[in-house]
Amino acid sequence: MFRLLVFCVLFPLIAAAQDSKVFEELTVKSAILKKDKKFALYLPAGYESSQRAYPVVYLLHGGGDTQTAWIQSGNMQHLVDEAIRAGKIPPMIVVMPDAEMTFYMNNAAGKYQYEDFFIKELIPHIEKTYRCRTEKRFRAVAGLSMGGFGSLLYALHHPDLFGSCAALSAAVRTDQQIREMPHPEYLRRYRSAMGELKEGDNRITDFWNQNSILYLVKNLPEAQKKAVRFYLDCGDDDQLLYEGNANLHTLMRNLNIPHEYRVRDGGHTWEYWRTGLPDALAFISQSFQ
Structure with a gap:
């Protein structure tokens, strides 16, 4: 009877200690951006009681959105927990930074260098603070919409850092789409990176090309074509971004750049991204094996 009582008291405590945890309001001091930057974090079950290092x-x-979007709207904790329990992916650390409306880019005039912060400050902070596997193949980047653009941008700009990249409904646009975008909409999306361009100003500048996914892929050096494993997923009803993603797939195929391309039923919605996240992480996890 005493043993049963002890078990009944201790088991919930042990189980709770083994649950995964999410932190929504962590910060890192940024000298580059001259302020504290928020990020959210997922730690897998068993992190606190183990000594192992984890892929990130x-x-x-x-x-x-902000750093909390994947947690609050994307239900990522439950989805990642379930995928780990099912053996579909290994335990991993997931980092969700707040990028504001930067498109994860540096600023053209050098005034707000978000990409520099991400690469030079955020990643080193994570790898210093948490038990991470620091080899390239154990570091991956993924995201949705603007974050899908960002994940592709970082994989193409820094193929030495990331083993794999999964882009869901990535905000990839053709030059024609950029030119034809209504000016208020263009500024809403790209002001942080491109500055206060006036209506009629040339939007396809050298700086834009240095950050255009289609331009970067078209000009990818032969030696880098297999440097990162790419996964693209865009809904057949995504009126905003199906054209850019289809063009990216065709371009990568024509240039013999290995990648996986998925077109599923759905639009530009959280339902689409929630259902796509487990397979995207399973693709990423192949690099961790």
């Missing part, structure tokens, strides 16, 4: 996925939010 940087999971990026879309435009208009």
Whole structure:
């Protein structure tokens, strides 16, 4: 009877200690951005009681959201927990930074260098603070919409840092789409990176090309074509971004850049991204094996 009582008291405490945890309001001091930057964090069950190091996925939010979006709207904790329990993915650390509306880019005039912060400050902070596997193949980047753009941008700009990249409904646009975008909409999306361009100003500048996913892929050096494993997923009803994603897939195929391309039923919605996250993480996890 005494043993049963002890078990009944201790088991909930042991189980709770083994649960995964999410932290929504962590911060890192940024000298580059001259302020504290928020990020959210997922630690897998057993992290606190183990000594092992874990692979890391940087999971990026879309435009208009913050570091909490994947947790509160994307239900990522439950989805990642379930995928780990099912053996579909290994235990991992997931980092979700707040990128504001930067499109994860540096500023053209050098005034707000978000990409520099991410690469030079955020990643080193995570790897210093948490038990991370620091080899390239154990570091991945993924995201939705603006975050899908960001994940592709970082994988293409820094193929030495990331083993794999999964882009859901990535905000990839053709030059024609950029030119034809209504000016208020263009400024809402790209003001942080491109500055206060006036209506009629040339939007396809050298700086834009240095950050355009289609331009970067088109000009990818032969030696880098297999440097990162790419996964693209865009809904067949995504009126905003199906064209850019289809063009990216065709371009990568024509240039013999290995990648996985998925078109599923759905639009530009959280339902689509929630259902897509487990398979995206399973693709990423192949690099961790």
